[in-house]
Amino acid sequence: MTKIILITLLALTPLFAQVKENIEVPYVAYPIKMGKGFDQVNGNCLMCHSFGYILNQGPQPRAFWKAKIHKMIDAFKAPISDEDAKIVEDYLATYYGNGK
Protein backbone atom coordinates (compact mmCIF):
# COMPACT_ATOMS: atom_id res chain seq x y z
CA MET A 1 0.00 0.00 0.00
CA THR A 2 2.73 2.42 1.01
CA LYS A 3 4.45 1.60 -2.21
CA ILE A 4 1.33 2.42 -4.24
CA ILE A 5 0.93 5.75 -2.48
CA LEU A 6 4.57 6.56 -3.09
CA ILE A 7 4.29 5.71 -6.78
CA THR A 8 1.13 7.79 -7.07
CA LEU A 9 2.85 10.75 -5.43
CA LEU A 10 5.82 10.45 -7.73
CA ALA A 11 3.56 10.22 -10.73
CA LEU A 12 1.77 13.38 -9.71
CA THR A 13 4.99 15.29 -9.31
CA PRO A 14 6.20 16.54 -12.68
CA LEU A 15 9.79 15.57 -13.25
CA PHE A 16 11.40 18.99 -13.12
CA ALA A 17 8.64 21.27 -11.91
CA GLN A 18 10.01 23.78 -9.49
CA VAL A 19 7.10 26.18 -9.59
CA LYS A 20 4.46 24.12 -7.84
CA GLU A 21 2.89 26.89 -5.83
CA ASN A 22 2.84 30.66 -5.64
CA ILE A 23 6.34 32.03 -5.87
CA GLU A 24 7.15 34.56 -3.20
CA VAL A 25 9.59 37.25 -4.16
CA PRO A 26 11.16 38.53 -0.94
CA TYR A 27 10.61 42.11 0.08
CA VAL A 28 13.88 43.98 0.40
CA ALA A 29 13.85 47.01 2.70
CA TYR A 30 16.11 49.36 0.74
CA PRO A 31 17.67 51.97 3.07
CA ILE A 32 15.96 54.98 1.54
CA LYS A 33 16.49 58.33 3.27
CA MET A 34 13.57 59.92 5.11
CA GLY A 35 12.99 63.60 4.61
CA LYS A 36 10.90 66.32 3.01
CA GLY A 37 9.11 64.93 -0.01
CA PHE A 38 9.42 61.27 0.97
CA ASP A 39 5.65 60.79 0.99
CA GLN A 40 5.47 61.85 -2.66
CA VAL A 41 8.38 59.56 -3.54
CA ASN A 42 6.68 56.71 -1.72
CA GLY A 43 3.36 57.40 -3.39
CA ASN A 44 4.56 57.94 -6.94
CA CYS A 45 7.71 55.87 -7.46
CA LEU A 46 6.90 52.68 -5.59
CA MET A 47 3.93 51.84 -7.79
CA CYS A 48 6.26 50.66 -10.54
CA HIS A 49 9.65 50.03 -8.93
CA SER A 50 11.49 49.60 -5.65
CA PHE A 51 13.76 52.19 -4.05
CA GLY A 52 16.60 50.03 -5.33
CA TYR A 53 16.13 51.82 -8.64
CA ILE A 54 16.99 55.12 -6.95
CA LEU A 55 19.91 53.85 -4.86
CA ASN A 56 21.39 52.02 -7.86
CA GLN A 57 21.96 55.33 -9.66
CA GLY A 58 24.25 56.82 -6.98
CA PRO A 59 24.51 60.58 -6.30
CA GLN A 60 23.50 62.50 -9.45
CA PRO A 61 22.93 66.11 -10.54
CA ARG A 62 19.49 67.67 -10.20
CA ALA A 63 19.09 67.76 -13.99
CA PHE A 64 19.69 63.99 -14.10
CA TRP A 65 16.93 63.32 -11.59
CA LYS A 66 14.59 65.74 -13.31
CA ALA A 67 15.12 63.93 -16.61
CA LYS A 68 14.43 60.59 -14.90
CA ILE A 69 11.14 61.80 -13.44
CA HIS A 70 10.05 63.07 -16.84
CA LYS A 71 11.03 59.76 -18.44
CA MET A 72 8.66 58.06 -16.00
CA ILE A 73 5.88 60.49 -16.91
CA ASP A 74 6.45 60.72 -20.67
CA ALA A 75 7.70 57.24 -21.61
CA PHE A 76 6.11 55.07 -18.93
CA LYS A 77 2.94 57.16 -18.46
CA ALA A 78 3.24 57.39 -14.67
CA PRO A 79 0.42 59.69 -13.49
CA ILE A 80 2.63 62.07 -11.48
CA SER A 81 1.25 65.59 -11.03
CA ASP A 82 3.45 68.61 -11.84
CA GLU A 83 3.41 69.52 -8.18
CA ASP A 84 4.56 66.07 -7.05
CA ALA A 85 7.16 65.91 -9.84
CA LYS A 86 8.79 69.06 -8.43
CA ILE A 87 8.65 67.73 -4.85
CA VAL A 88 10.20 64.41 -5.92
CA GLU A 89 12.90 66.29 -7.85
CA ASP A 90 13.72 68.39 -4.77
CA TYR A 91 13.84 65.27 -2.62
CA LEU A 92 16.17 63.43 -5.01
CA ALA A 93 18.41 66.46 -5.51
CA THR A 94 18.60 66.94 -1.72
CA TYR A 95 19.16 63.36 -0.59
CA TYR A 96 20.65 61.75 -3.69
CA GLY A 97 22.23 64.78 -5.31
CA ASN A 98 25.88 65.44 -5.99
CA GLY A 99 25.72 69.18 -5.42
CA LYS A 100 25.30 70.04 -9.11
Next chain:
Amino acid sequence: MKRRDFFKTAAVMGAATLGSSAFGSEVKIQQPIDNRPISKFNFPEKRPMITHSDRPPLLESTRDVFTQAITPNDEFFVRWHMPEIPTYTDPEKFTISVNGLVQKEYVISLKDLKNDFEQVEVTAVLQCGGNSRSAFLPTTGGVLWGSGAMGCAKWKGVRLSDLLHRAGLKEGAQWIGFNGMETAAYYKTPGFVRELHLDELDDHVIVAYQMNGEDLPYLNGYPVRLILPGYYSDSWVKMLKNITVTSEYQHHFFMDEAYRVPDNATESEMPDHLAKKTKPITKMNIKSVIGFPEDNSTIAMNSQLVVRGVAFDSGIGIKDVLISLDGGKTWESSILDNEARGRYAYRAFRFSFKPKTLGKLEIMAKAVDKFGHEQPFAKNVLWNRGGYKYNGIDVVTVEVV
Protein backbone atom coordinates in the same frame (compact mmCIF):
# COMPACT_ATOMS: atom_id res chain seq x y z
CA MET B 1 5.12 77.63 -39.97
CA LYS B 2 3.10 80.10 -38.01
CA ARG B 3 4.98 82.33 -35.66
CA ARG B 4 3.26 80.85 -32.63
CA ASP B 5 4.15 77.34 -33.78
CA PHE B 6 7.75 78.41 -34.13
CA PHE B 7 7.89 79.44 -30.49
CA LYS B 8 6.23 76.21 -29.48
CA THR B 9 8.87 74.24 -31.41
CA ALA B 10 11.65 76.39 -29.98
CA ALA B 11 10.38 75.73 -26.47
CA VAL B 12 10.33 71.98 -27.08
CA MET B 13 13.82 72.06 -28.53
CA GLY B 14 14.97 74.07 -25.53
CA ALA B 15 13.62 71.35 -23.29
CA ALA B 16 15.39 68.70 -25.34
CA THR B 17 18.68 70.54 -25.00
CA LEU B 18 18.10 70.79 -21.27
CA GLY B 19 17.48 67.05 -21.23
CA SER B 20 20.77 66.24 -22.87
CA SER B 21 22.66 68.66 -20.62
CA ALA B 22 21.53 66.42 -17.75
CA PHE B 23 24.49 64.29 -18.80
CA GLY B 24 27.15 66.99 -18.48
CA SER B 25 29.82 66.96 -21.17
CA GLU B 26 32.96 65.26 -19.88
CA VAL B 27 33.12 61.62 -21.01
CA LYS B 28 35.12 59.23 -18.87
CA ILE B 29 35.02 55.45 -19.03
CA GLN B 30 35.98 53.57 -15.88
CA GLN B 31 36.02 49.92 -14.88
CA PRO B 32 32.46 48.71 -14.21
CA ILE B 33 31.48 48.76 -10.51
CA ASP B 34 32.77 45.55 -8.95
CA ASN B 35 32.35 45.85 -5.20
CA ARG B 36 28.63 45.62 -4.61
CA PRO B 37 27.66 43.26 -1.78
CA ILE B 38 25.41 40.28 -2.28
CA SER B 39 22.01 40.49 -0.64
CA LYS B 40 21.01 38.64 2.51
CA PHE B 41 17.91 37.44 0.68
CA ASN B 42 17.39 34.35 -1.38
CA PHE B 43 15.09 34.96 -4.30
CA PRO B 44 13.10 31.97 -5.56
CA GLU B 45 15.45 29.30 -6.96
CA LYS B 46 18.44 31.64 -6.53
CA ARG B 47 21.36 31.92 -4.17
CA PRO B 48 21.85 35.33 -2.61
CA MET B 49 22.98 37.64 -5.43
CA ILE B 50 23.64 41.36 -5.92
CA THR B 51 20.09 42.67 -5.60
CA HIS B 52 19.59 45.98 -7.38
CA SER B 53 15.83 45.78 -6.95
CA ASP B 54 13.20 43.39 -5.64
CA ARG B 55 10.31 44.81 -7.73
CA PRO B 56 10.89 44.33 -10.59
CA PRO B 57 13.59 41.81 -9.63
CA LEU B 58 17.09 42.82 -10.77
CA LEU B 59 19.72 40.32 -9.69
CA GLU B 60 23.37 40.38 -10.72
CA SER B 61 25.95 37.59 -10.65
CA THR B 62 29.20 38.16 -8.81
CA ARG B 63 32.56 38.00 -10.57
CA ASP B 64 33.51 34.54 -9.30
CA VAL B 65 30.62 33.04 -11.33
CA PHE B 66 32.62 33.78 -14.50
CA THR B 67 35.21 31.11 -13.82
CA GLN B 68 32.65 28.62 -15.22
CA ALA B 69 31.76 28.04 -18.86
CA ILE B 70 28.17 27.25 -17.85
CA THR B 71 26.46 29.60 -15.41
CA PRO B 72 24.53 27.70 -12.75
CA ASN B 73 20.79 28.42 -12.81
CA ASP B 74 20.78 29.62 -9.22
CA GLU B 75 23.47 32.22 -9.95
CA PHE B 76 22.14 33.38 -13.32
CA PHE B 77 21.28 37.09 -13.54
CA VAL B 78 17.69 38.32 -13.55
CA ARG B 79 16.18 41.36 -15.21
CA TRP B 80 12.49 42.22 -15.47
CA HIS B 81 10.92 45.45 -16.69
CA MET B 82 7.49 45.44 -15.12
CA PRO B 83 6.40 45.16 -11.49
CA GLU B 84 3.63 42.62 -12.07
CA ILE B 85 4.87 39.11 -12.77
CA PRO B 86 2.54 36.13 -12.42
CA THR B 87 3.48 34.30 -9.22
CA TYR B 88 2.01 31.02 -10.34
CA THR B 89 1.81 29.26 -13.67
CA ASP B 90 0.12 25.89 -13.99
CA PRO B 91 2.26 23.90 -16.43
CA GLU B 92 -0.78 21.73 -17.23
CA LYS B 93 -2.84 24.71 -18.36
CA PHE B 94 -0.25 27.04 -19.79
CA THR B 95 -0.49 27.73 -23.52
CA ILE B 96 1.31 29.83 -26.11
CA SER B 97 -0.69 31.47 -28.87
CA VAL B 98 0.55 31.78 -32.46
CA ASN B 99 -1.54 34.22 -34.47
CA GLY B 100 -1.68 37.11 -36.91
CA LEU B 101 -0.81 36.84 -40.59
CA VAL B 102 -0.86 33.02 -40.69
CA GLN B 103 -2.91 30.34 -42.44
CA LYS B 104 -4.01 28.75 -39.21
CA GLU B 105 -3.83 30.39 -35.79
CA TYR B 106 -3.37 28.00 -32.86
CA VAL B 107 -2.61 27.70 -29.19
CA ILE B 108 -0.24 25.08 -27.92
CA SER B 109 0.23 23.56 -24.47
CA LEU B 110 3.56 22.95 -22.84
CA LYS B 111 3.01 19.20 -23.21
CA ASP B 112 2.37 19.44 -26.95
CA LEU B 113 5.34 21.75 -27.33
CA LYS B 114 7.47 18.94 -25.87
CA ASN B 115 5.84 16.18 -27.92
CA ASP B 116 4.83 17.54 -31.30
CA PHE B 117 8.10 19.04 -32.47
CA GLU B 118 11.73 18.11 -32.78
CA GLN B 119 13.42 18.99 -29.49
CA VAL B 120 16.65 20.94 -29.94
CA GLU B 121 19.38 22.33 -27.71
CA VAL B 122 21.63 25.33 -28.03
CA THR B 123 24.22 26.64 -25.60
CA ALA B 124 24.19 30.41 -25.73
CA VAL B 125 25.21 33.50 -23.80
CA LEU B 126 22.43 35.69 -22.46
CA GLN B 127 23.68 39.22 -21.81
CA CYS B 128 21.78 42.38 -20.97
CA GLY B 129 22.51 45.19 -23.45
CA GLY B 130 23.29 47.35 -20.43
CA ASN B 131 25.73 44.89 -18.85
CA SER B 132 28.72 46.81 -17.36
CA ARG B 133 26.82 50.08 -17.81
CA SER B 134 28.36 51.51 -14.62
CA ALA B 135 31.56 52.01 -16.66
CA PHE B 136 30.06 54.96 -18.52
CA LEU B 137 30.47 58.50 -17.20
CA PRO B 138 28.51 60.68 -17.30
CA THR B 139 25.97 58.22 -15.92
CA THR B 140 23.64 57.07 -18.69
CA GLY B 141 20.05 55.90 -18.56
CA GLY B 142 19.26 52.50 -17.04
CA VAL B 143 20.28 50.12 -14.30
CA LEU B 144 23.93 50.62 -13.36
CA TRP B 145 25.05 47.03 -13.70
CA GLY B 146 28.54 45.81 -12.94
CA SER B 147 29.70 43.05 -15.32
CA GLY B 148 27.36 40.41 -13.89
CA ALA B 149 24.30 40.89 -16.11
CA MET B 150 25.32 37.95 -18.26
CA GLY B 151 25.39 34.17 -18.18
CA CYS B 152 25.69 31.13 -20.42
CA ALA B 153 23.33 28.17 -20.35
CA LYS B 154 22.29 25.15 -22.38
CA TRP B 155 18.75 25.85 -23.53
CA LYS B 156 16.33 23.19 -24.72
CA GLY B 157 13.13 23.73 -26.63
CA VAL B 158 11.72 23.81 -30.14
CA ARG B 159 12.65 25.88 -33.15
CA LEU B 160 10.65 29.04 -33.63
CA SER B 161 10.64 28.27 -37.35
CA ASP B 162 8.88 24.94 -36.64
CA LEU B 163 6.19 26.73 -34.62
CA LEU B 164 5.69 29.25 -37.43
CA HIS B 165 5.70 26.48 -40.01
CA ARG B 166 2.76 24.77 -38.32
CA ALA B 167 0.79 28.00 -38.52
CA GLY B 168 1.93 28.67 -42.09
CA LEU B 169 2.98 32.23 -42.86
CA LYS B 170 0.74 34.16 -45.20
CA GLU B 171 2.16 36.20 -48.04
CA GLY B 172 3.52 39.51 -46.84
CA ALA B 173 4.48 38.23 -43.39
CA GLN B 174 7.51 40.27 -42.30
CA TRP B 175 7.56 40.85 -38.56
CA ILE B 176 7.09 38.59 -35.57
CA GLY B 177 6.00 40.19 -32.29
CA PHE B 178 6.62 38.48 -28.96
CA ASN B 179 5.20 39.25 -25.59
CA GLY B 180 5.34 37.67 -22.21
CA MET B 181 3.20 37.73 -19.10
CA GLU B 182 4.74 40.60 -17.14
CA THR B 183 2.49 43.61 -16.83
CA ALA B 184 2.82 47.21 -15.74
CA ALA B 185 1.21 48.89 -12.75
CA TYR B 186 -0.58 51.33 -15.04
CA TYR B 187 -2.76 50.48 -17.97
CA LYS B 188 -1.13 53.15 -20.13
CA THR B 189 2.45 52.04 -19.54
CA PRO B 190 3.76 50.50 -22.76
CA GLY B 191 3.93 46.70 -22.56
CA PHE B 192 7.15 44.80 -22.99
CA VAL B 193 6.72 43.69 -26.59
CA ARG B 194 9.58 42.81 -28.91
CA GLU B 195 9.55 42.49 -32.65
CA LEU B 196 11.94 40.70 -34.92
CA HIS B 197 12.13 40.80 -38.66
CA LEU B 198 11.88 37.39 -40.37
CA ASP B 199 15.40 37.90 -41.72
CA GLU B 200 16.75 37.93 -38.17
CA LEU B 201 15.32 34.51 -37.37
CA ASP B 202 17.33 31.42 -38.19
CA ASP B 203 17.12 27.84 -36.92
CA HIS B 204 19.16 28.71 -33.84
CA VAL B 205 16.23 30.74 -32.50
CA ILE B 206 14.27 28.53 -30.16
CA VAL B 207 11.38 28.67 -27.75
CA ALA B 208 12.92 27.09 -24.65
CA TYR B 209 11.43 25.45 -21.59
CA GLN B 210 14.63 24.05 -20.14
CA MET B 211 17.86 25.60 -18.91
CA ASN B 212 20.88 23.46 -18.02
CA GLY B 213 18.71 20.37 -17.79
CA GLU B 214 16.10 21.86 -15.44
CA ASP B 215 12.86 23.74 -15.93
CA LEU B 216 13.56 27.42 -16.50
CA PRO B 217 13.79 29.08 -13.11
CA TYR B 218 10.75 31.22 -12.42
CA LEU B 219 12.82 34.42 -12.47
CA ASN B 220 14.46 33.45 -15.77
CA GLY B 221 11.12 33.15 -17.52
CA TYR B 222 9.30 29.97 -16.49
CA PRO B 223 7.70 28.20 -18.21
CA VAL B 224 8.95 29.28 -21.67
CA ARG B 225 11.19 31.97 -23.09
CA LEU B 226 12.61 32.97 -26.43
CA ILE B 227 16.29 32.18 -27.10
CA LEU B 228 18.10 34.34 -29.64
CA PRO B 229 21.74 33.24 -29.74
CA GLY B 230 24.18 36.05 -30.44
CA TYR B 231 21.70 38.79 -29.62
CA TYR B 232 21.43 40.89 -26.48
CA SER B 233 18.81 39.70 -24.04
CA ASP B 234 16.22 42.42 -24.66
CA SER B 235 14.55 40.21 -27.26
CA TRP B 236 14.75 36.97 -25.27
CA VAL B 237 11.18 37.44 -24.08
CA LYS B 238 10.45 35.70 -20.76
CA MET B 239 7.22 33.88 -19.85
CA LEU B 240 6.49 33.92 -23.56
CA LYS B 241 2.74 33.87 -24.10
CA ASN B 242 2.02 35.24 -27.51
CA ILE B 243 3.60 35.21 -30.98
CA THR B 244 2.00 37.48 -33.56
CA VAL B 245 2.94 37.65 -37.23
CA THR B 246 2.42 40.98 -39.06
CA SER B 247 3.27 42.54 -42.38
CA GLU B 248 4.07 45.94 -40.92
CA TYR B 249 6.38 46.86 -38.09
CA GLN B 250 4.26 47.67 -35.04
CA HIS B 251 5.62 50.53 -33.03
CA HIS B 252 6.35 49.74 -29.39
CA PHE B 253 8.17 51.73 -26.74
CA PHE B 254 10.66 48.98 -26.00
CA MET B 255 11.51 48.82 -29.69
CA ASP B 256 11.41 52.49 -30.64
CA GLU B 257 12.84 54.15 -27.54
CA ALA B 258 14.73 51.63 -25.44
CA TYR B 259 17.66 49.35 -26.29
CA ARG B 260 18.98 51.56 -29.05
CA VAL B 261 22.40 52.99 -29.91
CA PRO B 262 23.39 55.85 -32.23
CA ASP B 263 23.01 54.86 -35.85
CA ASN B 264 26.55 55.71 -36.95
CA ALA B 265 29.74 53.75 -37.66
CA THR B 266 31.04 53.94 -34.09
CA GLU B 267 27.60 53.72 -32.44
CA SER B 268 28.60 56.63 -30.24
CA GLU B 269 27.70 60.21 -29.41
CA MET B 270 28.69 63.01 -27.05
CA PRO B 271 26.60 63.77 -23.97
CA ASP B 272 26.09 67.38 -25.05
CA HIS B 273 25.54 66.44 -28.68
CA LEU B 274 23.28 63.41 -28.93
CA ALA B 275 22.91 61.55 -32.22
CA LYS B 276 19.64 62.17 -34.04
CA LYS B 277 19.28 58.69 -35.48
CA THR B 278 19.39 55.50 -33.45
CA LYS B 279 19.12 51.76 -34.16
CA PRO B 280 18.38 48.61 -32.11
CA ILE B 281 21.32 47.09 -30.23
CA THR B 282 20.76 43.60 -31.79
CA LYS B 283 24.02 41.54 -31.95
CA MET B 284 26.56 41.37 -29.16
CA ASN B 285 30.10 42.62 -29.55
CA ILE B 286 33.17 40.75 -28.39
CA LYS B 287 33.79 40.66 -24.66
CA SER B 288 35.62 38.82 -21.90
CA VAL B 289 35.37 38.96 -18.14
CA ILE B 290 37.88 37.70 -15.58
CA GLY B 291 36.27 35.43 -12.96
CA PHE B 292 39.35 34.89 -10.80
CA PRO B 293 41.17 36.46 -9.05
CA GLU B 294 38.84 38.97 -7.47
CA ASP B 295 39.58 42.67 -7.66
CA ASN B 296 41.49 43.96 -4.60
CA SER B 297 42.38 40.47 -3.42
CA THR B 298 45.75 39.39 -2.05
CA ILE B 299 48.08 36.91 -3.78
CA ALA B 300 51.25 35.44 -2.30
CA MET B 301 54.43 36.21 -4.24
CA ASN B 302 55.88 33.24 -6.16
CA SER B 303 52.70 31.25 -5.72
CA GLN B 304 51.01 29.74 -8.76
CA LEU B 305 48.13 31.97 -9.81
CA VAL B 306 45.59 30.70 -12.36
CA VAL B 307 43.61 33.54 -13.92
CA ARG B 308 40.25 32.28 -15.16
CA GLY B 309 37.44 33.86 -17.08
CA VAL B 310 35.03 33.64 -19.99
CA ALA B 311 34.90 35.19 -23.47
CA PHE B 312 32.18 35.36 -26.12
CA ASP B 313 30.82 37.28 -29.09
CA SER B 314 27.81 37.13 -31.39
CA GLY B 315 28.82 33.79 -32.90
CA ILE B 316 31.82 34.68 -35.08
CA GLY B 317 33.93 32.66 -32.66
CA ILE B 318 36.67 33.48 -30.17
CA LYS B 319 40.18 32.86 -31.50
CA ASP B 320 42.24 33.98 -28.54
CA VAL B 321 42.05 35.54 -25.10
CA LEU B 322 45.20 37.51 -24.37
CA ILE B 323 46.47 38.38 -20.91
CA SER B 324 48.60 41.39 -20.00
CA LEU B 325 50.40 41.94 -16.71
CA ASP B 326 52.09 45.22 -17.69
CA GLY B 327 49.20 47.55 -18.34
CA GLY B 328 48.59 46.36 -21.87
CA LYS B 329 52.12 46.79 -23.30
CA THR B 330 52.64 43.08 -23.91
CA TRP B 331 50.14 40.26 -24.27
CA GLU B 332 50.31 36.50 -23.94
CA SER B 333 47.79 33.89 -25.06
CA SER B 334 45.76 32.10 -22.44
CA ILE B 335 44.57 28.49 -22.79
CA LEU B 336 41.05 28.22 -24.19
CA ASP B 337 38.67 25.33 -23.58
CA ASN B 338 37.47 23.44 -26.66
CA GLU B 339 34.65 24.68 -28.85
CA ALA B 340 32.39 21.75 -27.99
CA ARG B 341 29.54 23.96 -26.76
CA GLY B 342 29.25 25.77 -30.06
CA ARG B 343 29.86 29.28 -31.31
CA TYR B 344 27.24 31.02 -29.16
CA ALA B 345 28.63 29.71 -25.85
CA TYR B 346 31.27 31.06 -23.50
CA ARG B 347 34.85 30.03 -24.16
CA ALA B 348 36.48 29.57 -20.78
CA PHE B 349 40.11 30.69 -20.57
CA ARG B 350 42.89 30.14 -18.07
CA PHE B 351 46.35 31.61 -17.69
CA SER B 352 48.86 30.40 -15.14
CA PHE B 353 51.84 32.34 -13.77
CA LYS B 354 53.81 33.19 -10.61
CA PRO B 355 53.85 36.84 -9.54
CA LYS B 356 57.49 37.81 -8.93
CA THR B 357 57.16 41.38 -7.69
CA LEU B 358 55.59 42.74 -4.52
CA GLY B 359 52.86 45.36 -4.68
CA LYS B 360 49.95 46.12 -6.95
CA LEU B 361 49.50 43.97 -10.05
CA GLU B 362 47.04 44.70 -12.84
CA ILE B 363 45.72 41.70 -14.76
CA MET B 364 44.04 42.42 -18.09
CA ALA B 365 42.10 40.11 -20.41
CA LYS B 366 41.39 40.86 -24.07
CA ALA B 367 39.38 38.62 -26.39
CA VAL B 368 40.07 38.42 -30.14
CA ASP B 369 37.61 36.86 -32.62
CA LYS B 370 38.29 34.87 -35.78
CA PHE B 371 38.03 37.98 -37.94
CA GLY B 372 40.56 39.81 -35.76
CA HIS B 373 38.11 42.07 -33.93
CA GLU B 374 39.29 42.68 -30.38
CA GLN B 375 38.15 44.47 -27.26
CA PRO B 376 39.22 48.09 -26.79
CA PHE B 377 40.86 49.44 -23.65
CA ALA B 378 38.18 50.78 -21.31
CA LYS B 379 39.43 54.34 -21.84
CA ASN B 380 38.83 53.97 -25.58
CA VAL B 381 35.24 52.75 -25.29
CA LEU B 382 32.90 55.34 -26.79
CA TRP B 383 29.91 56.75 -24.93
CA ASN B 384 26.22 56.37 -25.74
CA ARG B 385 23.26 57.73 -23.78
CA GLY B 386 21.79 54.33 -22.99
CA GLY B 387 25.08 52.90 -21.72
CA TYR B 388 24.78 49.91 -24.04
CA LYS B 389 27.28 47.42 -25.43
CA TYR B 390 30.20 48.10 -23.09
CA ASN B 391 33.05 45.73 -23.95
CA GLY B 392 36.18 47.35 -22.54
CA ILE B 393 39.16 45.18 -21.61
CA ASP B 394 38.54 43.82 -18.12
CA VAL B 395 41.08 44.74 -15.44
CA VAL B 396 41.51 43.11 -12.04
CA THR B 397 44.01 44.60 -9.60
CA VAL B 398 45.53 42.38 -6.93
CA GLU B 399 48.07 42.99 -4.17
CA VAL B 400 51.08 40.69 -4.29
CA VAL B 401 52.42 40.13 -0.79
